[in-house]
Amino acid sequence: MPRLVSHPDEVKIVSSRFGKGAANIDRYLELGGYEAVRKCLAQGPEWIIEEMKASGLRGRGGAGFSTGMKWSFVPKQSAKPKYILVNGDESEPGTCKDHLIFLHDPHSIIEGAIIAGLAVGAKMGFIYLRGEYRYLIEIMERAVADAYERGFLGKNIFGSGNEFQVITQTGAGAYEVGEESALMESLEGKRGVPRIRPPFPAVVGLYGGPTVINNAETMANVPHIIRMGAAAYAAVGTPRNGGTRLFGISGHVERPGVYELPMGYNLKKMIYEVGGGVRGGRKLKAVVPGGSSTPVLLPEEIENLGMDFDQVGKAGSMLGSGGVVVIDDRTCMVEFALRTISFYQHESCGWCIPCREGTDWLKKSLTRFHAGFGTASDIDNIQYLAENMLGRTFCPLGDAAAMPTLGFVKKFRQEFEDHLNGKPCPYAREGVPQLTVV
């Protein structure tokens, strides 16, 4: 069972019910559950969308797009049914926050989806969880069944005359399916390859109908925003970055865990105070700030870095999924780069050639390089390959592979050069297995 952690600096909004048995519907109701949806039924769709815009809530999956804006793009009139899609395919390395929401507060996701449905006029929602999360799917299915039984879901929700149905869906192992258009393909029973945009899902989405797709954490925030008020929620964060974020601190820290901190929280403080510092008192070498696709940051770059979408963007990386991976001074960054790119090579769906070929050649080059068979021109070649993947694919997986690679080469060029001596990895330690072929 994933361990829950806490720290005095936390502001518990989305995690406020963690560890309180809220997967039980009666307990959820005791803790203020389903109050938000009742309020929304009274206030109407325009009010909901205005609240969402005012809250400053931005997509927690990684792209950071304004949730209120996204909902407002859905056409009011549509010949085809509209859909709500909750993305719980959580697969970005370094990210395990949705895991805890499904485990401890599944009804908040259902409630968020109902509210989204009311806002855009959708009568059906899907909650898609990655296939590996079987025990969480079972928790989610129980929660959905309980909500039906109480009349919170169905043809006449809360006796309001509004209809909202929810279907829980399992994936079967695919990172790419976490991409919005690939997710819709998967839900339609196809290979999870991306669709070209425009048209965007808000206009042509699932089964060709207008579709709102939000990350599970985004959706779980929605009822809280309605209950506490958009202004109060926005005030917790920084300008244009409302609320809190579930930050997953992992890697070489003393106290890894998922912590809910205000948007804009200082990254150095997050590692040294919240996470308890680098494990064993070692020195910090690098930080991956928002899941494996975000470019690595150096210790000097995190001094005054506030963790919100805009500040991390300005620092040359991305807030991404909020997965903070801490790396100590004994780690070989070439090996770390190799393991990162091996993942993207494995997960590339193969639809777009720059991604399919690019990730494969990057992996081959880095494998050879790490084994001590690299040449000086390989470093530039790796850079050239990665640069030519950027922006040339249907979906962001190509970028997600290229961006961190460029970061590793740019910031740790010396470590790459240290591998040019024709010998195995100079950073190897006795008793620690070396990464050769993944």
Added chain:
Amino acid sequence: MSANSETLPVFSSALATRFDALVEKYPVKRSALVPMLLYAQDEVGYLSDAVIAEVARRIGITELEVRNVATYYSMLRFKPAGKFNIQVCTNIACMLRGGYEIYERFQQELGIGPKGVTPDGLFSLEEVECIGACCWAPAIQVNYDFHDELDPDLVPGILDQYRNPIQNKGKNA
């Protein structure tokens, strides 16, 4: 395919009932395809030719279309794994906290290599990508069960749990 597989039902009646409900649930029948393949695999052990044919029939698409989709998803397999499939995450967060040590220890304890199956068919072993347990690394899954915050010395105990499920039942509760 065994000789009499065409005359025997492919799925248990419970699973068949579940599938009947599943195809009715969606606006489009085919949306049931990925869940059906995974649930069928859970029961049968892998996607045999008979499973693929039966799923295709139930959804009303060709076997080729089923295979086209099934080959995309990494959890779906076309040959049997062990009764307990051990999936060791070695992605970055687990790697930094000893995921490869865990993976090596499993190989030693089981005497099998990557993608291997023990001769008694009880265990199989594979390295997998991130399983969403990064903050509790290193982590593994045995079938769908998570085991987290591991240490190589915990490996023999985990294997024991699955070797002697009755004896260890009290411990897991």
